[in-house]
Each structure stands twice: as structure tokens, then as C-alpha cells.
Amino acid sequence: MAQPQARSTTETTVDVRATGHVRDALGKSQLTYTFEGDTLREFVEEFFAEYDVRDLVIAETEADSTTRGWAPIDAADVPGHLRKNPDGERTRAYARILINGQFNENLDGFDTELQDGDRVALVYPFLFCL
Known part of the structure; x- marks a missing residue:
């Protein structure tokens, strides 16, 4: 039986940047965390437990992570390495x-x-359709 992984006791400080909907929800575009x-x-x-923006960034279902109208991809025809x-x-x-x-x-x-000092950007732009 696998042993549960112990959480790290290391603390890391990053520069968080936010755009669009995430920025609006946070009330600022940049913070140190x-x-x-x-x-x-x-x-x-930890960040999503403290700031209620998880639903703006993370997809719970496959349908949330894709959008209507994207062309289907045949992975065999894509050059390089396709990962998600x-x-x-x-x-x-x-x-x-x-x-x-x-x-x-x-x-x-x-x-x-x-x-320490890495930039983590949470990007969810505003989309406008005319």
C-alpha cells in the first residue's frame, strides 16, 4: 500500500499576475503571494482556497475546457508533441x-x-463578440 506523500514545509513567494475576469475578481492585477x-x-x-477564483480558471469537465467551433484534432497529424x-x-x-x-x-x-520570484499568471481575458 502506497504511503501518503508528506506536504512540503518549504515556503515559496511568487509574483501573481491576473488579467481579465480574474483581475476583476481579485480587485487587482498583481500581488505577491x-x-x-x-x-x-x-x-x-492554497491560492484558490484564499481567493475565490478557482471556477474562473479551472475546468471541471471536458466541456468547460473546450469551446464550440474548434476543429477536431487528429493527434496523428499534429507535428511535435501534443499534450494537455x-x-x-x-x-x-x-x-x-x-x-x-x-x-x-x-x-x-x-x-x-x-x-522564489517566479511569475504565475492567471489569465482569463474578456471576450467581446460583435
């Missing part, structure tokens, strides 16, 4: 989490290690 741990998973767990985060770790359609300007799914997803 210290959390217990050193991974994106530990950051989002596992269920429960996907962002809503149009929302993204970036670490130092890179999408988290292009790094190690929610297991991406964070260091």
Missing part, C-alpha cells in the same frame, strides 16, 4: 496559467516546480 510548498499544485490549492493537462488540471476555455511566460502544460503541468 507566499505559500507552503514549491509546486504549482501547492500554489493553486489531465482531468481536473485543465483550464477553462480561453483561461490559462503561465509560469514565467510559459503555459503550465508545456512545462510539468501542476507538478511544475516554482521558485
Whole structure:
């Protein structure tokens, strides 16, 4: 039987940037945030417990992470490596989490290690249709 993982006692301080709907919900576009741990998973767990913006960023279902009208993708025809985060770790359609300007799914997803001073961006832009 697997032993439960012990939580890290490391504290990490990151610069959080927010755009669009997340910025509106937070009431500011930038803040410094210290959390217990050193991974994106530990950051989002604590940050979303303190700031009620989880539903603006994280998709609960596959339908929440995609939007109507996107062309279906045949992974065999895509050059390179096509990856998306596992269920429960996907962002809503149009929302993204970036670490130092890179999408988290292009790094190690929610297991991406964070260091003091890293920038974590919670992006959910306003969309206007004319």
C-alpha cells in the first residue's frame, strides 16, 4: 500500500499576475503571494482556497475546457508533441496559467516546480463578440 506523500514545509513567494475576469475578481492585477510548498499544485490549492477564483480558471469537465467551433484534432497529424493537462488540471476555455511566460502544460503541468520570484499568471481575458 502506497504511503501518503508528506506536504512540503518549504515556503515559496511568487509574483501573481491576473488579467481579465480574474483581475476583476481579485480587485487587482498583481500581488505577491507566499505559500507552503514549491509546486504549482501547492500554489493553486492554497491560492484558490484564499481567493475565490478557482471556477474562473479551472475546468471541471471536458466541456468547460473546450469551446464550440474548434476543429477536431487528429493527434496523428499534429507535428511535435501534443499534450494537455489531465482531468481536473485543465483550464477553462480561453483561461490559462503561465509560469514565467510559459503555459503550465508545456512545462510539468501542476507538478511544475516554482521558485522564489517566479511569475504565475492567471489569465482569463474578456471576450467581446460583435
